[in-house]
Amino acid sequence: MLSKSEFxxxxxxxxxxxxxxxxVLSDSEKENIEVADFGLGxxxxxxxxxxxxxxxxxxxxxxxxxxxxxxxPEHKHPEINGREGxxxxxxxxxxxxxxxxxxxxxxxxxxxxxKGQENNFTVKKEIILNPGDQYTLNPGILHWFQAxxxxxxxxxxxxxxxxxxxxxxxxxxxxIPEIEDVNNF
Amino acid sequence: MLSKSEFxxxxxxxxxxxxxxxxVLSDSEKENIEVADFGLGxxxxxxxxxxxxxxxxxxxxxxxxxxxxxxxPEHKHPEINGREGxxxxxxxxxxxxxxxxxxxxxxxxxxxxxKGQENNFTVKKEIILNPGDQYTLNPGILHWFQAxxxxxxxxxxxxxxxxxxxxxxxxxxxxIPEIEDVNNF
Numbered sequence: 001m002l003s004k005s006e007f008x009x010x011x012x013x014x015x016x017x018x019x020x021x022x023x024v025l026s027d028s029e030k031e032n033i034e035v036a037d038f039g040l041g042x043x044x045x046x047x048x049x050x051x052x053x054x055x056x057x058x059x060x061x062x063x064x065x066x067x068x069x070x071x072x073p074e075h076k077h078p079e080i081n082g083r084e085g086x087x088x089x090x091x092x093x094x095x096x097x098x099x100x101x102x103x104x105x106x107x108x109x110x111x112x113x114x115k116g117q118e119n120n121f122t123v124k125k126e127i128i129l130n131p132g133d134q135y136t137l138n139p140g141i142l143h144w145f146q147a148x149x150x151x152x153x154x155x156x157x158x159x160x161x162x163x164x165x166x167x168x169x170x171x172x173x174x175x176i177p178e179i180e181d182v183n184n185f
Numbered sequence: 186m187l188s189k190s191e192f193x194x195x196x197x198x199x200x201x202x203x204x205x206x207x208x209v210l211s212d213s214e215k216e217n218i219e220v221a222d223f224g225l226g227x228x229x230x231x232x233x234x235x236x237x238x239x240x241x242x243x244x245x246x247x248x249x250x251x252x253x254x255x256x257x258p259e260h261k262h263p264e265i266n267g268r269e270g271x272x273x274x275x276x277x278x279x280x281x282x283x284x285x286x287x288x289x290x291x292x293x294x295x296x297x298x299x300k301g302q303e304n305n306f307t308v309k310k311e312i313i314l315n316p317g318d319q320y321t322l323n324p325g326i327l328h329w330f331q332a333x334x335x336x337x338x339x340x341x342x343x344x345x346x347x348x349x350x351x352x353x354x355x356x357x358x359x360x361i362p363e364i365e366d367v368n369n370f
Binding site for chain 1: 206207208209210211214238239241243244245246269272274276278316317318319321340342343344
């Protein structure tokens with residue numbers, strides 16, 4: 001689990017990225033940035049900083065911050081109770097994003113996978129997003145992404161977000177309980 | 186109808202606002218900014234510059250540019266073929282937005298209505314959005330908005346956008362045909 005000091009310093013670090021990208025947040029939003037280590041306790045390798053603008057029954061918008069080379073691990077958004085899985089568009093606002101999706105593997109890929117983690121990253125079709133680039137993921141497709149050396153900010157536009165139902169390739173991942181503990185600080 | 190020179194200069198002007206707000210666009214997006222005069226031929230009073238990032242059957246994201254005191258006229262998004270009307274969240278990114286929605290009229294309102302247009306603006310509950318502020322509109326609610334003296338950029342996160350079905354209070358408004366003409370330049 002994240003320590004309190006790691007949580008606080010990561011939130012402050014995320015604010016620096018928002019400032020660099022010229023994205024203005026309200027004071028209450030600054031205090032509600034989520035720091036997700038996916039229960040792995042290796043935030044700087046596998047983790048994500050998330051600000052949810054809106055998440056209703058019908059649509060959702062977020063900003064995702066990635067520190068340099070930080071990875072959002074491989075996952076997909078399944079159908080829930082007969083409702084089609086989440087559809088999402090990733091738009092790079094700052095930095096560079098290496099996005100990997102299910103499909104024909106790219107010959108050369110630009111990411112830096114942490115050692116010993118190779119089995120948890122199975123899809124290798126690479127899409128590189130620079131600021132102003134975006135990509136729309138169909139529901140149910142496996143995907144993961146990593147920031148480049150500067151870190152990155154991604155705007156996510158999607159249908160309803162229900163993170164608790166996401167499927168992760170790495171069975172050690174715990175998406176929700178760790179976050180709730182963290183957000184009790 | 187907009188003249189070709191007015192259309193081109195308005196698109197270039199919109200790009201200046203995106204640059205001021207630090208919002209990076211691709212070259213093809215720059216060439217696809219829509220300039221809407223709503224068929225009234227008074228773009229600087231009543232008009233909107235629109236960049237659609239994504240608009241699928243399920244969700245939509247756009248940036249809206251307003252020049253100083255420019256107004257998006259009063260309208261609502263009705264139910265279409267049994268599908269609930271559009272739900273939208275407006276997030277101010279730059280400048281100031283005076284948003285008016287159906288509800289208890291505010292005692293003092295900050296907008297500047299063009300003379301002789303009063304009957305086309307019937308809802309007067311004021312919500313002021315500065316950068317970092319946002320507001321979510323329920324489907325079917327009448328609303329309109331005006332930028333302050335600096336102009337404004339609004340990020341809109343919503344369900345599917347079907348502008349051609351919007352209801353406008355001013356019966357002179359023609360949302361779509363004018364745009365198609367303009368976009369044929």
